[in-house]
Amino acid sequence: MKVWKYGDNINTDMLFPGKYTYTCSTPIEIKPHLLEDLDPSFANAVKEGDIILAGKNFGCGSSREQPVVGLKAVGIKAVVAESYARIFYRSSINQGLLLIECPQAVKAYSDGDNISLDLEGGKINISRKIFSFPKLPKEILAISKAGGLLEYTREKLKKKK
Amino acid sequence: MAMTFAEKILAKYANKKSVIPGEIVTVHPDHLLTHDNTAAIIQKISKELDEYGIFSRQLPIIVLDHVIPAASEKTALNHKNIRDFVKKHRIKHFFDVGNGVCHQIVVEKGLALPGKLLLGSDSHTCSYGAIAAFSSGIDRTESAALMLTGETWLKVPQTIKMELNGKLAKGVYSKDLILYIIGKISASGANYCSVEFHGDVEQFSVEDRFTIANMGVEMGAKNAVFMVDDVTRKYLNYLKVDPSSYNAVYPDINAEYQEKLSYDLTKISPQVSCPHTVDNVKPVSEIEGLEIQQCLIGTCTNGRISDLQIAANLLRGKKVHPDIRLIVLPASKQIFEDALQNGIIETLVKAGGVILPPGCGPCLGAHQGVLAPGERCLSTANRNFKGRMGCKDAEIYLASPATVAASAIHGKITDPRREMKK
Ligand code: SF4
Numbered sequence: 400m401k402v403w404k405y406g407d408n409i410n411t412d413m414l415f416p417g418k419y420t421y422t423c424s425t426p427i428e429i430k431p432h433l434l435e436d437l438d439p440s441f442a443n444a445v446k447e448g449d450i451i452l453a454g455k456n457f458g459c460g461s462s463r464e465q466p467v468v469g470l471k472a473v474g475i476k477a478v479v480a481e482s483y484a485r486i487f488y489r490s491s492i493n494q495g496l497l498l499i500e501c502p503q504a505v506k507a508y509s510d511g512d513n514i515s516l517d518l519e520g521g522k523i524n525i526s527r528k529i530f531s532f533p534k535l536p537k538e539i540l541a542i543s544k545a546g547g548l549l550e551y552t553r554e555k556l557k558k559k560k
Numbered sequence: 561m562a563m564t565f566a567e568k569i570l571a572k573y574a575n576k577k578s579v580i581p582g583e584i585v586t587v588h589p590d591h592l593l594t595h596d597n598t599a600a601i602i603q604k605i606s607k608e609l610d611e612y613g614i615f616s617r618q619l620p621i622i623v624l625d626h627v628i629p630a631a632s633e634k635t636a637l638n639h640k641n642i643r644d645f646v647k648k649h650r651i652k653h654f655f656d657v658g659n660g661v662c663h664q665i666v667v668e669k670g671l672a673l674p675g676k677l678l679l680g681s682d683s684h685t686c687s688y689g690a691i692a693a694f695s696s697g698i699d700r701t702e703s704a705a706l707m708l709t710g711e712t713w714l715k716v717p718q719t720i721k722m723e724l725n726g727k728l729a730k731g732v733y734s735k736d737l738i739l740y741i742i743g744k745i746s747a748s749g750a751n752y753c754s755v756e757f758h759g760d761v762e763q764f765s766v767e768d769r770f771t772i773a774n775m776g777v778e779m780g781a782k783n784a785v786f787m788v789d790d791v792t793r794k795y796l797n798y799l800k801v802d803p804s805s806y807n808a809v810y811p812d813i814n815a816e817y818q819e820k821l822s823y824d825l826t827k828i829s830p831q832v833s834c835p836h837t838v839d840n841v842k843p844v845s846e847i848e849g850l851e852i853q854q855c856l857i858g859t860c861t862n863g864r865i866s867d868l869q870i871a872a873n874l875l876r877g878k879k880v881h882p883d884i885r886l887i888v889l890p891a892s893k894q895i896f897e898d899a900l901q902n903g904i905i906e907t908l909v910k911a912g913g914v915i916l917p918p919g920c921g922p923c924l925g926a927h928q929g930v931l932a933p934g935e936r937c938l939s940t941a942n943r944n945f946k947g948r949m950g951c952k953d954a955e956i957y958l959a960s961p962a963t964v965a966a967s968a969i970h971g972k973i974t975d976p977r978r979e980m981k982k
Binding site: 408455456459464482484485486489490493494533535536538539547548549551552553555556560 | 605611612683697705713747748751
């Protein structure tokens with residue numbers, strides 16, 4: 400598992416350049432351009448289960464869904480940041496990409512530290528230092544477990560029937 | 561427990577006694593706004609719509625406004641699919657091409673009322689804080705789910721209290737005020753937060769408040785709100801809204817705020833937001849004389865009757881500079897009719913303005929009034945991002961209708977107070 404660390408104000412253009420917005424929409428089309436203008440090594444080297452660590456206001460800018468769809472598709476386990484821009488935050492939950500807001504953990508991390516996540520317990524373990532983040536309510540955990548809001552909604556509708 | 565406006569509304573919609581910032585609640589909004597993007601939204605859930613139908617035919621408000629009349633076969637087909645959907649599911653609140661910009665329609669038709677909760681797949685849904693509703697933007701996927709289930713979750717935001725002190729000087733408007741505030745607080749200064757406006761707000765009409773609330777998202781806010789007062793009540797009366805159909809919600813006196821900011825309005829002069837971020841704000845005096853090629857008066861930010869009236873007052877009996885294209889678009893059909901009736905349109909056309917149909921027009925760069933490389937546009941809209949008006953090598957400056965009208969006369973950015981003195 401690798402930890403990809405970035406700074407403050409990472410906007411959606413850095414995560415997925417605007418020039419591809421109307422030509423790429425499927426995960427296969429999106430993947431080669433993920434983080435293209437921020438970290439050219441990312442798209443080739445990222446592996447399922449990796450974590451992104453970032454500063455303040457992650458995902459600011461446009462409301463395009465591609466960065467979220469792309470990060471989810473390459474298997475990013477979670478983004479841990481000091482804060483997020485709100486439409487990006489919601490979009491991530493809707494696509495089933497896990498975002499954790501925990502400024503203390505971001506500040507405590509230094510290169511090479513191990514990170515493990517206890518999602519149900521709301522804890523991050525960084526080389527044996529433990530930080531809590533507000534637990535997401537069951538409903539939102541259920542959305543990520545279902546694989547995103549549309550899948551979650553489909554299940555909900557089936558149950559109601 | 562003492563609560564802010566946002567906390568009270570979210571507690572109410574979550575059926576709880578109280579909520580605290582950071583808490584996540586499940587809510588059923590009163591309405592869901594979607595526009596031309598309804599086509600993409602319903603496509604995501606076409607199977608489910610066939611199987612389960614929509615949650616409620618009263619929930620959606622659908623307004624065709626972004627690319628109207630259709631600019632291509634693709635946009636025409638989108639519109640057609642939306643009309644079919646509206647018919648099939650007997651959607652109650654549908655406004656076809658020509659009715660106006662979605663946010664204006666929501667307020668004008670009395671669909672946003674004090675104390676109500678509205679969500680919309682458009683970032684400027686925050687506009688209805690002008691009428692003391694709680695409203696916020698969401699993405700298309702979430703709108704799709706709302707169409708099916710009528711519910712979603714919201715995180716209770718922290719609240720910033722902004723105290724507005726003193727009166728704005730002549731020639732300075734609510735647009736100048738909100739540009740000034742965004743310049744100070746930055747484009748992410750109110751991230752996640754609910755913003756409450758207090759203080760000397762009785763000087764602002766609901767239209768002025770609309771301009772301010774509309775730009776809440778340009779400082780990252782979740783919603784931005786003015787509380788119900790006589791100004792609100794008078795406006796709702798004029799819309800013939802029955803006072804028993806809404807409940808005013810006020811923050812508690814000892815509510816806890818993340819931050820309290822105050823602004824001395826007497827010190828604010830006309831402002832301009834410069835390329836390519838909305839928070840790059842300067843007083844007009846710093847860039848007066850900069851040549852421009854296009855002027856735009858309209859959009860959900862400043863396309864209301866008072867905005868057009870201000871422009872007409874400045875342009876009456878004058879001509880737009882020969883190097884300027886002045887584009888005017890009323891924010892709704894109602895506003896267009898009113899402006900026709902009281903001679904505003906005639907004044908603007910005689911001065912050299914080109915009138916576009918009520919809608920978003922050039923604001924999003926899809927059609928009508930797209931800029932060429934190297935050109936500058938002075939606009940009353942809310943965003944000046946690179947490429948926003950269809951060309952990444954053009955520049956967009958944002959200002960009040962008065963500044964735009966005065967600048968249209970001179971062909972360069974001009975302090976409107978110069979024109980007023982004459
Ligand atoms: S007028 Fe502009 S900002 Fe307002 S809804 Fe239309 S495109 Fe968006």
